[in-house]
Amino acid sequence: MKEYSPEIRTVNVTRYVTPLREGGSLPAIVEADDDFLYVLKFRGAGQGIKALIAELIAGELARALGLRVPEIVFAHLSEAFGRTEPDEEIQDLLRFSEGLNLGLHFLSGAITFDALVTTVDPTLASQIVWLDCLITNVDRTARNTNMLMWHKELWLIDHGAAFYFHHNWPNIEEQAKRPFLQIKDHVLLPKASELEAVDAAYKKILAPELLHQIVALIPDDWLVHDSPFATAQEHRQAYVQFLETRLTHSEVFVKEAQHARKGLV
Known part of the structure; x- marks a missing residue:
């Protein structure tokens, strides 16, 4: 990698x-x-x-x-x-x-991913499903895959619908520990047979320091606009808290995805 x-x-x-x-x-x-x-x-x-x-x-x-x-x-x-x-x-x-x-x-010449045309291997499918469970991305369905094929490789786009809880900021701890029920509609779920292995590997990569570094990229101007938090730093910390808690309890969303997959295969 x-x-x-x-x-x-x-x-x-x-x-x-x-x-x-x-x-x-x-x-x-x-x-x-x-x-x-x-x-x-x-x-x-x-x-x-x-x-x-x-x-x-x-x-x-x-x-x-x-x-x-x-x-x-x-x-x-x-x-x-x-x-x-x-x-x-x-x-x-x-x-x-x-x-x-x-x-x-802009990926010039890219075409929309079609699961009926392109086969995705189980590891890659599991990686994408796991990520979307982590970030609560509701927008990777067969109707709207938000994936592109470019130079024979799969690219992920359009994550604006992720972290949907941040539109009203309910209890962060409670939200972070919830399963992701919408995963049942994920276009790659039928192929995602390696979720436990991906969970173990990805949790090692997403260390707290890396989460802080990624969240630190958000401009202050974006965080103080229409914010329920007193400062941009408090707002940032809320995202980090959500991600850290969700990673700690990842078995919850992994089991939900596995359960949903059983109903499909």
Whole structure:
């Protein structure tokens, strides 16, 4: 496994290329000052900054575990950027998204993963199922796999729906110890026969220090916006607490996934 280094580059958006009218968040393909194209997730979209936080934490956890995720960058949108945009809806989105947004490297030519076409080996399937149980990602179903095939390899995208509890911050300890019932709808669950082995291996990788490093990547500005916590540091610590507790009690979500899988195979 390639050594993971928790570091995010910052780029400046220079050109709005085209909207991706999928769901309610209106992501877009944009060009940045490094001459690369990115799928931009806007802070001013309906799902808000919490979706960006979920995308950042989940994506970097996946990368730390050796799974393939497009490079994540902070993408700065200047105040003047949207003034020439003729579409009023997009113009409003750009205006409400001034400042730091989140971009994922655009995988040109990638195609949507189809479980009926592409076979995923049991270890990789178990790794992805385990990750989605950890981060409570409800959005990896047969209807919407949020996975791409690019250069014959499987890539994970779109984690904005993960950590859904953070939209109202109920009891963190209680949430962290719960099974993930929605795993029954996971597109890769039928192939995930190696969950116990993956659980043992991945818990060794996700040490407390690494969790702190990943959560520390979240910009303060994102954490103080509409936050139930007094400080950005308290907000960060809440995410770390959730992840540490969930890892300590991972047998709960592993057993739930195994139980759900028995009903499918």
